[in-house]
Amino acid sequence: MRLLLFITVFMSTIAISAQEQVFEYEHQNVTLHYREYGKGNTTLLMIHGLGSNSRAFDKLLASTSDHFRSVVVDLPGYGDSAKGEMQPGMKNYSEVLTAFIIQQGYTDVILVGHSMGGQIALTMAENTVEKPWLKGVFLLAPAGVETFTQADRDWFGQYVTPAAMSMLSAEQIKGNFDVNFASGKTPEDALFMYQDRIKLMENSDAYTDYLETVGANIQAMLTEPVIQGFPGIEHPVWVIYGEQDYLIPNRILHPSLTLEDLKKNCNFTHPKSRFLTIPNAGHFLVWDQPERIAELLEEFLNDV
Numbered sequence: 097m098r099l100l101l102f103i104t105v106f107m108s109t110i111a112i113s114a115q116e117q118v119f120e121y122e123h124q125n126v127t128l129h130y131r132e133y134g135k136g137n138t139t140l141l142m143i144h145g146l147g148s149n150s151r152a153f154d155k156l157l158a159s160t161s162d163h164f165r166s167v168v169v170d171l172p173g174y175g176d177s178a179k180g181e182m183q184p185g186m187k188n189y190s191e192v193l194t195a196f197i198i199q200q201g202y203t204d205v206i207l208v209g210h211s212m213g214g215q216i217a218l219t220m221a222e223n224t225v226e227k228p229w230l231k232g233v234f235l236l237a238p239a240g241v242e243t244f245t246q247a248d249r250d251w252f253g254q255y256v257t258p259a260a261m262s263m264l265s266a267e268q269i270k271g272n273f274d275v276n277f278a279s280g281k282t283p284e285d286a287l288f289m290y291q292d293r294i295k296l297m298e299n300s301d302a303y304t305d306y307l308e309t310v311g312a313n314i315q316a317m318l319t320e321p322v323i324q325g326f327p328g329i330e331h332p333v334w335v336i337y338g339e340q341d342y343l344i345p346n347r348i349l350h351p352s353l354t355l356e357d358l359k360k361n362c363n364f365t366h367p368k369s370r371f372l373t374i375p376n377a378g379h380f381l382v383w384d385q386p387e388r389i390a391e392l393l394e395e396f397l398n399d400v
Contacts, residue, residue: 116176119196125180128196130169133157138231138397139202140166143193145211145239146313148289149175152210155386160393165202169193171216173309184309185316186212186240190219197229204231206397210382211344212313214238214335218322221329232400233333234393237341237379240322241358248349249318256314258307266294278340278378286383323361332368332400335359336392338377338384368399 119128131150140160144152150168160166171189173179182188193216197205207230209217214235221233244252264272273282273290282290297303326333337344337355345353359371372392377384 119199121172121180121182121192121195124182125178126172126182126192127178127180128169128172128192129176130167130196133166133168134160134162134164136164138164138204138206139197140164140206140208140393141193141197141202142166142168143207143209143213143216144169144171144174145213145237146317147174147293147310148210151175151288152380153208153382156382156389156393159386159390164397167200167202169196171213173306179309184312186216186219186320186322187316189216194220194227203229205229206232206234206400208234208236208393209238210236211379212239212317215240215317215320215322218325218329218333219320221331221333222322222325230331232331232396233329234396235333235335236382236389237337237344238335239317239344241335241361242345242350242353243321243323243361244318244349248346249315251349252314252318256311258304258311261307261310262304266297269293275342276378276380278338278376278381278384280342283383286380323363326363327365330366332366332370332396333362333364334370334372334392334396335362336372336374336381336389338379338381339373339375340377340384341379341381343379 114131114133117130117132119130121128142153144150149170153168157166157168170177172182172192173184207217207220209215215238217233217235218238218240221230270282270290274280277283296306337358345358355373362371374381374385374388382389
């Protein structure tokens with residue numbers, strides 16, 4: 097009930113409760129735009145997914161900013177962050193975010209990663225003995241748990257390319273957004289995501305650059321696997337999927353694969369690590385079920 101009250105009270109003011117700030121990475125003209133909410137010793141670093149930006153966490157921020165420092169970022173090449181000359185990829189993003197954490201002096205960091213952001217978080221969490229700032233990893237519909245063969249990678253290389261994506265109509269783009277949600281339709285309060293994409297299409301150079309970034313990230317997600325790194329993560333990891341996730345597992349390449357199969361892939365070694373599913377939630381479960389995610393996050397924070 098308390099979480100629901102926070103959401104009601106703070107959603108109307110959250111947009112003006114933090115200023116956009118910029119971290120300038122020391123290499124390759126990369127910038128990282130971020131917003132910081134709340135205070136506390138624990139820092140929640142929220143990492144968005146492919147084709148998204150920091151606003152993916154808008155519904156969750158309202159219930160976390162009261163007791164914790166919550167930080168949302170636009171990954172380089174997304175939102176307002178410039179990728180400069182950096183090659184997009186899991187390892188490169190993890191290096192930028194790690195440098196950001198160290199410069200900001202954040203401690204007791206919980207990495208909250210959605211979709212591709214989950215794969216980035218797992219990349220960051222490997223070799224944790226060198227990362228004293230890390231406290232835990234909280235993953236929402238993470239990529240990187242499902243594995244892909246070379247034939248799968250060849251399929252993506254043939255059909256999911258910047259050129260192919262540039263041919264999508266506005267209607268097809270809308271359909272790609274719809275499939276992210278449990279209802280199979282983009283909610284009214286999430287339509288801004290689709291509208292922002294259509295607006296971006298009006299600038300051909302910016303849209304081309306964006307599609308190239310997305311294409312590079314898709315290839316990186318396939319060629320920079322993280323599943324083998326689970327045993328080496330010395331902190332609690334929670335993996336959470338929506339039961340109506342229509343994107344993971346991949347319905348085209350792996351039609352018989354289930355969430356239970358993905359659970360078997362998670363070779364956890366920490367005794368407090370868990371694999372969970374929640375009903376009435378799609379791939380964008382942080383939007384479909386923000387109250388439930390907030391409750392689980394609070395439970396996670398009390399457990400680590």
